[in-house]
Each structure stands twice: as structure tokens, then as C-alpha cells.
Amino acid sequence: MTPIKHEDEALRQVLRRAYQEREKGEVTDQWQEEVMRRIRELGEIQASPSFLAMFEQLVWRLAPVTCLLILGLTLLLSSFDFISGYDVIQLLMNSTEEITLNQFFGL
Amino acid sequence: MDTDSHSSADAEVVDQIVSGDVNAFEILLKRYEGHVVRIVKKHIPFDKVEEVAQDVFIRIYQSLPNFKRDDSFKQWLSTITIRTCYDFWRKHYRYREIPVSSLSEKHQVWLEEATATKSSQSFDERDSQKKAREILDWALDRLSPEDRMVLELVYLEGYAVKEAASLLGWSTVNVKVRSFRARKKLHKLIKEML
Numbered sequence: 001m002t003p004i005k006h007e008d009e010a011l012r013q014v015l016r017r018a019y020q021e022r023e024k025g026e027v028t029d030q031w032q033e034e035v036m037r038r039i040r041e042l043g044e045i046q047a048s049p050s051f052l053a054m055f056e057q058l059v060w061r062l063a064p065v066t067c068l069l070i071l072g073l074t075l076l077l078s079s080f081d082f083i084s085g086y087d088v089i090q091l092l093m094n095s096t097e098e099i100t101l102n103q104f105f106g107l
Numbered sequence: 108m109d110t111d112s113h114s115s116a117d118a119e120v121v122d123q124i125v126s127g128d129v130n131a132f133e134i135l136l137k138r139y140e141g142h143v144v145r146i147v148k149k150h151i152p153f154d155k156v157e158e159v160a161q162d163v164f165i166r167i168y169q170s171l172p173n174f175k176r177d178d179s180f181k182q183w184l185s186t187i188t189i190r191t192c193y194d195f196w197r198k199h200y201r202y203r204e205i206p207v208s209s210l211s212e213k214h215q216v217w218l219e220e221a222t223a224t225k226s227s228q229s230f231d232e233r234d235s236q237k238k239a240r241e242i243l244d245w246a247l248d249r250l251s252p253e254d255r256m257v258l259e260l261v262y263l264e265g266y267a268v269k270e271a272a273s274l275l276g277w278s279t280v281n282v283k284v285r286s287f288r289a290r291k292k293l294h295k296l297i298k299e300m301l
Contacts, residue, residue, distance in 0.1 A: 015263060018236060021236045027156070031161070039165070042169070044129060
């Protein structure tokens, strides 16, 4: 029986040899012309990055800060009760004897 | 021409192109065509080599303003080539269709014999390159683009983890872990076939 390590190494050698023996074809002559045609179509390259590229960079740089800010605000907001000012007044007007400000704010 | 003078010559051509001489790109294209095609051929199916190599040169052209004169142009170019190959597999992976089994019993018998044989001579005698390639492609097609690239670079080409990490733009830890897992997956796939 062949040891597992030896088997793995043998397999690796077989695969490596197969990998290195890729088909030996060359690219065609028209290939270079086609690349240059596409390059000329693109025209001159901009030495300084475009507005879009700069904007993209800025967005990615600010992304972690934005995420943290959103998370922080979400936590902060979730600790408050969502009652509109109108509802608060309604509540106080309807049962002034029962609800004091202390009760309302949970103090 | 030694490496230093080659690098400065490359940097001069890059300056020419960036300052508006589009045709000067032909110098870089002729100088590095062989190098790029050699890398692409290792990672991409032969019928797609021309297309991907073309994309590599377009990407190189568009990235020229970002090239730093102190860096080696050849190394920079190799990095773009590897990443373009990786992008090819990422796109391909989304639309791939895996046949249930494209390998015959002959492949299985051959693989069993090949892994059991110590001498490389008997491997060559079997007229087996095609079969080996088919088995390897079959297994690689079942791996994710990340596993495939890292496996090809580290396990099959023998790149150091650090080099592979620099080519792929990943951390060395990521390459190490992924390379180990990918190798396990490949061995598992092939052993399941046996």
C-alpha cells in the first residue's frame, strides 16, 4: 500500500507536469494589430484621474465612517420612544390627572 | 540589455504614452507580448488566450498613469495579467455549466496508475499529457475562481506565498489558508473519482 503523503506528492507531480505542458500555440499576427486598433480607439490617456474615479475613491474612503455613523445613529434612535409631539400633547390633554411628566419620561 | 536599463527604458516609454503618444504603446506591446501570453496561457483555456491577453494590454494602457517609476514594469505588468485572468474566471464562474461527468473510465484508470507509478518516464510513455490536462481542467472547473487561482500559482506553478499574495493583491495569510483548503479540495475531488 502506498503511503498517503507519497500518493499526494505523486499526484502533485502528475498535475504539475500536465499544467506546465499547456498547448504551445502562438498568437496570430492580426492580434497585435487588433490590440493597437483598440488602443488608438481609446485615445490619449488622462494623466490625472477623472472626476468619476476621484469620486469613487472618496466614496470608498468614507464608506467605513458612514457605516459606523449609521450604526451609532441607529443605536441612539432605538433608545428613544418614537412618539410625535402631537401624540404627547394629546396624551397630556386627555388624562392630565393620571400621567405626570415623571411617569411619561419613565423617571 | 540589463534589468535596470530595461526598467528605465520602459519608464521612458510610459512617460511618452502618458504625455499623449499613443503609438509608443506598440513598443511595450512588442516587448512584453510573449511574457503576457505565456502567463495567460497557463491560466486560461487556449481558445480564450488571445481575447484575455488583449484585455490585459487594454488594462495596462488604461493603468499607465498609476505606474510608479520606482517599481519594476515587468512585475507591475505581471500583476495586472494575473488579476485579469482572475477576473476572467470570476465572470466565467457566474455563467458556468458543469457537465455531470465529462471524464471516462479510461481517465480514472490512467490516474490510478499514474499516481501509483514512481517514475516519470512511465508517465510520459502513456501518451498521457492530454488525459492529465483533462483531469486537471475537470477538477479546476469545480473550484471557485479564488481557489483556482491560488492553487495554480502556489501548488502548480510553485510561487512563494508572498509572491502569490502580491500578484493577487491578497494578504499572505489569506493566500496561505486558501491554498491549503484549495489543495485539500482538489485532492478530494480527484480521489473521489478514483
